[in-house]
Amino acid sequence: MVSGCACLFAPGAPVQAQRYPDKPIRVIVPYTPAGTTDILARLIGQKMNESWGQPVIVDNRPGANGNIGTEIAARATPDGYTIIMGAAATHSINNTLYPKLSWDAVRDFAPISLVAVVPNILVVGNSLPVKSVKELIAYAKANPGKLNYGSPGTGSTAHLSMELFKSMTGVNLNHIPYKGSAGVLADVMAGQISLTMDNIPVYLPQVQAGRIRALGVSSARRTPAAPEIPTVSEAGVPGLEAVTWFGLLAPAATPKPIVEMLSVETARILKLADVHKRISELGAEPVGSTPQQYAAFIRSEIVKWRKVIQDAGVRLE
Amino acid sequence: MDLLDNLVFGFTVAFSLQNLAYCFVGVLLGTLVGVLPGIGPLVAIAMLFPLTFSLPAVPALIMLAGIYYGAQYGGSTTSILVNLPGETASAVTCLDGYQMARQGRAGPALAIAAIASFFAGCVGTLLIALVGPALGEWALLFGAAEYTALMLMALVASAVMSQGDAVKGLAMVVLGLLIGVVGTDVNSGMARYAFGVPALSDGVGFTVMAVGLFAVAEIVVNLEQRESREVYTSRITGLMPTAKDLKDSSWPMVRGTAVGAFFGVLPGTGPALSSFATYMLEKKLARDPSRFGRGAIEGVAAPEAANNAAAQTAFIPMLTLGVPATATMALMLGAMTMQGIEPGPHVMLAKPELFWGIIASMWIGNLMLVILNLPLVGVWIRLLRVPYRWLFPSIIMFCCIGNYSVNNNEFDVYLCALVGVLGYVLLKLECEPAPLILGYVLGPLLEEYLRRALLISRGDPTVFFTRPISLAFMIATVFILAIMVAPAVRRKREEA
Numbered sequence: 113m114v115s116g117c118a119c120l121f122a123p124g125a126p127v128q129a130q131r132y133p134d135k136p137i138r139v140i141v142p143y144t145p146a147g148t149t150d151i152l153a154r155l156i157g158q159k160m161n162e163s164w165g166q167p168v169i170v171d172n173r174p175g176a177n178g179n180i181g182t183e184i185a186a187r188a189t190p191d192g193y194t195i196i197m198g199a200a201a202t203h204s205i206n207n208t209l210y211p212k213l214s215w216d217a218v219r220d221f222a223p224i225s226l227v228a229v230v231p232n233i234l235v236v237g238n239s240l241p242v243k244s245v246k247e248l249i250a251y252a253k254a255n256p257g258k259l260n261y262g263s264p265g266t267g268s269t270a271h272l273s274m275e276l277f278k279s280m281t282g283v284n285l286n287h288i289p290y291k292g293s294a295g296v297l298a299d300v301m302a303g304q305i306s307l308t309m310d311n312i313p314v315y316l317p318q319v320q321a322g323r324i325r326a327l328g329v330s331s332a333r334r335t336p337a338a339p340e341i342p343t344v345s346e347a348g349v350p351g352l353e354a355v356t357w358f359g360l361l362a363p364a365a366t367p368k369p370i371v372e373m374l375s376v377e378t379a380r381i382l383k384l385a386d387v388h389k390r391i392s393e394l395g396a397e398p399v400g401s402t403p404q405q406y407a408a409f410i411r412s413e414i415v416k417w418r419k420v421i422q423d424a425g426v427r428l429e
Numbered sequence: 430m431d432l433l434d435n436l437v438f439g440f441t442v443a444f445s446l447q448n449l450a451y452c453f454v455g456v457l458l459g460t461l462v463g464v465l466p467g468i469g470p471l472v473a474i475a476m477l478f479p480l481t482f483s484l485p486a487v488p489a490l491i492m493l494a495g496i497y498y499g500a501q502y503g504g505s506t507t508s509i510l511v512n513l514p515g516e517t518a519s520a521v522t523c524l525d526g527y528q529m530a531r532q533g534r535a536g537p538a539l540a541i542a543a544i545a546s547f548f549a550g551c552v553g554t555l556l557i558a559l560v561g562p563a564l565g566e567w568a569l570l571f572g573a574a575e576y577t578a579l580m581l582m583a584l585v586a587s588a589v590m591s592q593g594d595a596v597k598g599l600a601m602v603v604l605g606l607l608i609g610v611v612g613t614d615v616n617s618g619m620a621r622y623a624f625g626v627p628a629l630s631d632g633v634g635f636t637v638m639a640v641g642l643f644a645v646a647e648i649v650v651n652l653e654q655r656e657s658r659e660v661y662t663s664r665i666t667g668l669m670p671t672a673k674d675l676k677d678s679s680w681p682m683v684r685g686t687a688v689g690a691f692f693g694v695l696p697g698t699g700p701a702l703s704s705f706a707t708y709m710l711e712k713k714l715a716r717d718p719s720r721f722g723r724g725a726i727e728g729v730a731a732p733e734a735a736n737n738a739a740a741q742t743a744f745i746p747m748l749t750l751g752v753p754a755t756a757t758m759a760l761m762l763g764a765m766t767m768q769g770i771e772p773g774p775h776v777m778l779a780k781p782e783l784f785w786g787i788i789a790s791m792w793i794g795n796l797m798l799v800i801l802n803l804p805l806v807g808v809w810i811r812l813l814r815v816p817y818r819w820l821f822p823s824i825i826m827f828c829c830i831g832n833y834s835v836n837n838n839e840f841d842v843y844l845c846a847l848v849g850v851l852g853y854v855l856l857k858l859e860c861e862p863a864p865l866i867l868g869y870v871l872g873p874l875l876e877e878y879l880r881r882a883l884l885i886s887r888g889d890p891t892v893f894f895t896r897p898i899s900l901a902f903m904i905a906t907v908f909i910l911a912i913m914v915a916p917a918v919r920r921k922r923e924e925a
Contacts, residue, residue: 174836176627177613183627209618260885266618288884289615291877304572304885428618 132192132370136167139360140188140196142181144174148313148394152227152358153197155390159381177267178202179213186215190363192370195224200269200356204413208421209267209428217414222371223406224360225378228396231331231355232273233312234344235324239303245327245347248307252283260286260305262296267426270296270310272417273330273354275424277309280349300324309344311356312337313395330354337395357413358396359406375403436558439785443793448491451484452790455492456797459499463506470740470757473500486765487783491790493761494744498550498791501740502798505542505733510535521704521736525721525728532724537670541678541726542733543799544670549686549734550795553741556690557788561745573882574892578902580875584868585906598864601855605868608633615877616884628840633848637841638869640828641848642855642862648821649853670726678730681711685731689738694745703739704732741791748784 139157143149150172157168173181178201185196203217234245240259242248252259263271266289278285288305290296293314299305301323308315309330316338319326328344329335332353344352360378362371381387382400391398401409442448458480462473477496481489509526522542529538571579584602611622612632623629670678685707692703711731712721721728747758832841855862886892893899 172837174631175838176630179630180627180838266616286884288881289618290881291615299572302570302572426618428620 132373133164133166135193136169137192138169138171138188138194140181140185140194141170141172142174142178142185142196142202143199144172148230148396149197149199149358151394152391152396155387156197156227156360156378156381159384159387160377163377177206177210179206179210182206182217183213183215185361186220186363188363190222190365190367192362192366192374195360195362195374196221197227197358198361199358200413200417201267203359203361203410204357205267205269205272205417205421207414208418209426217410218407220364221361222364222366222368223403223410224362224371225375225382225403226357226359226399226401226406226409227378227382228359228391228394228398229331229355229357230311230313230394230396231329231335232270232309233315233319233329233341234277234307234309234327235300235315235319236307236327237300237303237305238323238325240306240325242327243325245342245344245349248327249281249283249348252281252285256284257286259307260288262288262290262299262305262308262310264290264293264296264310267421267428268310269354269356270308272420272424272426273309275426276354276420277344277349277352279420279423280352297324309354311395316395331397335395336392336397357399357409359399359401359410371403375401375406432558435781435785436789438781439558439787439789442487442782442786443491443789448488448786448790449793451488451492452495452794453797455495455497456499456794456801457495459496459501460503460506460798460801461499462496463500463503470497470500470504473497473503474757474761486780487786490761490765490783490787491794494787494791495794495797497757497761498737498740498794498798501737502543502546502802505546506539506802509538509542509729521708521732522729524708525723525725528722528724529726529729534724537674537726538729540670540803541674541730543802545678545682545685545730545734546737547795547799548682549689549738550741550798551792552686553690553693553738554788554792554795556742557745557748557791561748561784561788570898572896573878573885574896574899575902576878577875577882578893578899578906580871580878582902582906582909584871584875585909594859597858597860601860601862601864602868602872605865605870606872608638608865609869609872610876612873616880626840628836628838628844632873633844633869634832634836634841635870636832637845637848638866640832641845642852642866644824644828645845645849646852646856646862648824649849650856652821674726678726681707681727681731682734684710684714685734686738689735689740690742692735693739693742703735707731707735737795744787744791748787 137157137160139153141150141153150170153170157170160166161168173184175181178199182196182198182202185194188194198217198221203221207213207217234248236242236248240251242251261274263274265271266287270293271287271289274285274287277283285307288299290299293310296305296308296310297314297318300308301318312329312335315324315326318324319338319341326338326341328342328347329338330344330352332343332345334341334343360374362374379400379402382391382398388398443452458477459470459473462477463470473496474493477493481492484492505522505526508522509530526538526542529535609632611629613620613630620630685704688707688710689703692706708721708728708731711727712718715721715725715727743758744761747761828845829842832845833839852862855865882892883890893903
């Protein structure tokens with residue numbers, strides 16, 4: 113295979129961190145404009161531009177579940193002038209889902225900083241007579257094979273979170289895949305399907321309007337966006353944790369001092385009040401971490417999702 | 430909120446300086462591009478919609494809607510002046526409009542086209558405001574089974590009712606289906622017919638299809654022919670129709686609006702069919718049918734009203750159901766998705782500013798069209814005199830920019846060139862690209878909903894007949910098929 117191609121194509125002269133950055137920085141976003149990944153990249157880019165005086169250009173390279181943009185980033189010149197806003201899918205799930213990919217999330221990337229995490233929310237339609245996670249488990253066990261859950265796509269964190277839920281509780285739920293979350297929402301509202309455990313932003317307004325019922329959030333702690341909703345873990349499935357996340361990475365051979373600079377700068381930006389507010393409005397929680405913490409996080413995520421994918425028997429190739 | 434509140438809300442959205450400006454820019458660009466030979470709303474939107482990428486959703490869609498009516502109207506102008514329809518729908522306008530122009534009555538023909546379009550536009554807008562929300566609430570009752578039945582009806586209607594050879598129409602729908610299933614399968618998540626090309630794992634993009642089949646193929650065909658376009662400018666006498674003209678066209682205008690509004694709402698039929706249907710209706714109702722085709726003003730007023738009414742009501746299924754009624758609407762649907770709006774029943778409830786803002790801007794757009802077009806006829810004619818050797822490279826350039834900017838991927842540009850070759854072959858074989866586009870759009874949706882309905886029902890196919898809305902669509906599908914088959918059967922019997 114094309115192993116270590118990023119290093120092979122690297123120019124000989126190391127870039128001096130002292131002068132960095134002296135030209136525009138490109139942030140690859142492997143998804144379409146106006147999605148969460150894109151908005152986060154633009155937010156951080158704008159602040160970097162303000163403090164470093166160099167333009168930060170967002171380069172949307174959508175397609176193939178994020179794999180097209182990620183491949184471009186893996187093969188980019190590792191000089192710190194091309195980085196990528198990765199996500200849970202591209203950097204912890206896809207290598208397991210698509211074993212034939214030419215890049216590897218760990219081997220080909222130098223993690224910079226985790227940027228934000230988005231919890232999933234477990235919601236049921238109002239017609240389903242359950243009010244808590246425990247009642248849901250009891251109902252599903254009493255009516256095996258009756259309940260359908262929706263997800264915005266096969267291999268999405270919503271799909272895999274529910275598969276994790278299934279394997280941890282032993283209940284039997286049928287997966288109904290959709291193209292995107294809006295269809296899932298509409299069908300849960302109308303009672304066409306029973307439940308879903310999908311990214312919180314789309315569902316929270318409908319929960320607050322009383323058109324669907326929230327049973328729990330999938331993060332380790334309750335979310336500041338809706339502190340009244342318990343975590344699934346405390347409500348009956350101890351240890352369940354499944355979040356969608358977003359973070360910056362550079363090609364693997366990028367000089368360490370530059371990665372370090374980018375990491376410190378990202379952490380600083382994530383502490384700014386206005387950035388904090390914008391990210392919270394997206395239903396996400398700003399994080400900010402060192403390259404070492406982020407690398408450890410990615411490795412643990414890959415292990416976790418690989419087990420879920422293998423247990424559930426999800427195969428895409 | 431009741432109707433009046435909603436409309437007032439819509440107008441406050443549409444009357445913001447920004448939205449008004451985008452509406453005007455859209456109408457202007459649409460008209461400009463629409464008068465170009467061979468370019469109708471579909472190609473105009475395909476070419477211009479990357480311009481709206483950077484805009485927020487509401488102004489972006491207002492501008493696209495403006496481009497849509499503008500292009501539609503621009504097509505009528507060239508139909509009347511030079512017998513060159515910008516799109517299928519205005520082909521009917523050529524029949525009598527061009528004859529009127531040759532008799533020196535281009536002025537009244539253009540004026541009546543504008544008046545009829547405006548009248549139909551007003552009625553259409555009001556209709557969306559009145560019936561749209563009701564349809565929207567009703568749409569929440571639509572599950573996978575109902576969508577399946579609806580898509581089936583739309584596919585049958587588009588295949589069977591499209592003008593021309595029925596077998597070719599069906600073949601085009603099937604070809605469209607085949608192209609439509611390229612990409613990641615929703616259920617298994619596996620890539621189909623992608624041949625290991627990552628760019629194909631999301632399917633063949635709509636811009637690639639629309640630009641390739643319509644713009645690129647059309648240009649190749651035009652380049653084959655020697656330039657022989659005549660321009661009748663010298664003899665345009667008097668702009669305004671006489672009192673008799675107005676009296677003659679008032680009822681055709683009303684009937685055309687009614688016919689158009691009906692066909693517009695039906696997914697898969699659309700404006701093209703409505704203008705043919707209303708032309709036939711007027712010819713049947715006329716005291717002297719022989720005048721048609723020789724410059725009858727009714728023959729301009731009725732189809733123009735019909736295609737504009739249909740253009741308006743085509744928004745109802747798209748905005749409230751997420752079902753594109755025409756290929757052009759499918760493109761609008763794509764544009765909405767690109768704006769992060771998943772079209773469907775919830776759009777109206779979740780984004781009232783978008784829904785009512787667009788409705789209000791439809792009326793404003795129609796008004797702007799009248800104001801813009803009547804005085805500017807002279808300018809349009811001058812634009813038509815641009816030699817084709819200057820025109821086509823610019824169009825090709827716009828096509829490339831448009832295709833590249835959808836995914837920032839040069840693969841789409843090559844793919845579009847390939848689709849252009851396909852489009853050229855199809856034109857040579859006299860196969861219409863419209864059913865292909867509808868098959869391409871509706872086929873994968875039909876598959877998605879069919880499989881989802883069966884997944885939810887655990888493989889029980891009776892869901893399509895036990896749920897009332899689904900059953901109604903199924904009966905309608907059979908009915909449409911029967912209407913189409915009946916004449917053929919009768920003819921066979923007469924022959925025997």
